[in-house]
Amino acid sequence: xxxxxxxxxxxxxxxxxxxxxxxxxxxxxxxxxxxxxxxxxxxxxxxxxxxxxxxxxxxxxxxxxxxxxxxxxxxxxxxxxxxxxxxxxxxxxxxxxxxxxxxxxxxxxxxxxxxxxxxxx
Amino acid sequence: xxxxxxxxxxxxxxxxxxxxxxxxxxxxxxxxxxxxxxxxxxxxxxxxxxxxxxxxxxxxxxxxxxxxxxxxxxxxxxxxxxxxxxxxxxxxxxxxxxxxxxxxxxxxxxxxxxxxxxxxxxxxxxxxxxxxxxxxxxxxxxxxxxxxxxxxxxxxxxxxxxxxxxxxxxxxxxxxxxxxxxxxxxxxxxxxxxxxxxxxx
Numbered sequence: 001x002x003x004x005x006x007x008x009x010x011x012x013x014x015x016x017x018x019x020x021x022x023x024x025x026x027x028x029x030x031x032x033x034x035x036x037x038x039x040x041x042x043x044x045x046x047x048x049x050x051x052x053x054x055x056x057x058x059x060x061x062x063x064x065x066x067x068x069x070x071x072x073x074x075x076x077x078x079x080x081x082x083x084x085x086x087x088x089x090x091x092x093x094x095x096x097x098x099x100x101x102x103x104x105x106x107x108x109x110x111x112x113x114x115x116x117x118x119x120x121x
Numbered sequence: 122x123x124x125x126x127x128x129x130x131x132x133x134x135x136x137x138x139x140x141x142x143x144x145x146x147x148x149x150x151x152x153x154x155x156x157x158x159x160x161x162x163x164x165x166x167x168x169x170x171x172x173x174x175x176x177x178x179x180x181x182x183x184x185x186x187x188x189x190x191x192x193x194x195x196x197x198x199x200x201x202x203x204x205x206x207x208x209x210x211x212x213x214x215x216x217x218x219x220x221x222x223x224x225x226x227x228x229x230x231x232x233x234x235x236x237x238x239x240x241x242x243x244x245x246x247x248x249x250x251x252x253x254x255x256x257x258x259x260x261x262x263x264x265x266x267x268x269x270x271x272x273x274x275x276x277x278x279x280x281x282x283x284x285x286x287x288x289x290x291x292x293x294x295x296x297x298x299x300x301x302x303x304x305x306x307x308x309x310x311x312x313x314x315x316x317x318x319x320x321x322x
Contacts, residue, residue: 024283025283025284026281026283026284027260027281027284051187088187090185090187090195090203090205091187093203093205093302094187094193094195094205094207097205097207097286097299097301097302098207098209101217101255101256102217104254104255105217105221105255108251108254108255110221110223110224110251110255111217111218111220111221111223111224
């Protein structure tokens with residue numbers, strides 16, 4: 001965990017919460033933000049964009065460790081500026097229902113997707 | 122003045138007790154398999170895996186399948202009410218539990234054993250507390266089980282209408298079927314009351 005700031009964590013949390021609200025899934029995520037949460041959420045966004053058949057929302061980490069700094073960089077570069085007008089609510093809901101558990105587990109620091117295998121690998 | 126102070130203290134104690142006991146975590150309750158409330162008028166069989174439902178236009182406005190890995194079978198009851206059937210393999214469902222030392226108290230040899238474990242009263246250990254939190258049991262109002270033949274349904278019920286999670290478990294199946302989203306009692310009766318387990322043609 002290098003160079004991440006509380007501001008970056010807050011930005012990611014707000015994006016996750018906006019995504020939950022967009023998908024009308026409650027309760028809205030309210031856990032701690034860490035690298036694993038950022039990675040899981042990046043995967044969720046990727047799956048949502050594939051389902052919605054829009055161009056790839058989230059470029060792969062490409063040399064950066066998938067985590068807070070990587071996702072915060074995407075946010076700062078405006079990668080998600082128009083996201084909610086492009087993705088499907090139905091798709092977002094499906095992805096959240098599928099990945100909610102992993103997101104919560106990552107936030108609690110108890111487990112990670114499918115026993116630890118990164119989907120970006 | 123003395124009576125007034127005692128009344129205030131008493132009220133505060135009652136409030137503190139109410140807060141502490143206002144939400145006892147649910148334990149698993151057995152429920153009777155529902156009968157469909159209405160006759161099946163112009164029903165269409167809609168099958169998700171081996172689960173065949175008989176749905177009428179008055180039950181469901183639209184059925185949507187998106188060609189995507191995680192999309193499942195979407196049921197739209199009206200323009201605002203939506204639930205989705207999804208499937209996950211048993212191994213995938215339990216992979217995170219099996220890989221985590223902090224969750225090693227959770228049985229993962231069978232889905233039924235897993236869902237039964239979640240329904241036991243909260244133990245005084247972090248492992249079961251975490252499992253119940255992750256699965257939504259700790260914030261649920263009820264945790265209900267329905268059984269018919271080889272099929273069991275575990276309903277993690279929320280006060281939020283849009284936050285229902287139902288897990289359909291078939292004996293000896295390597296798949297778990299999850300219904301999530303807006304599931305009211307009427308919707309549940311319509312879906313489950315006329316549900317049969319059938320072969321995939």
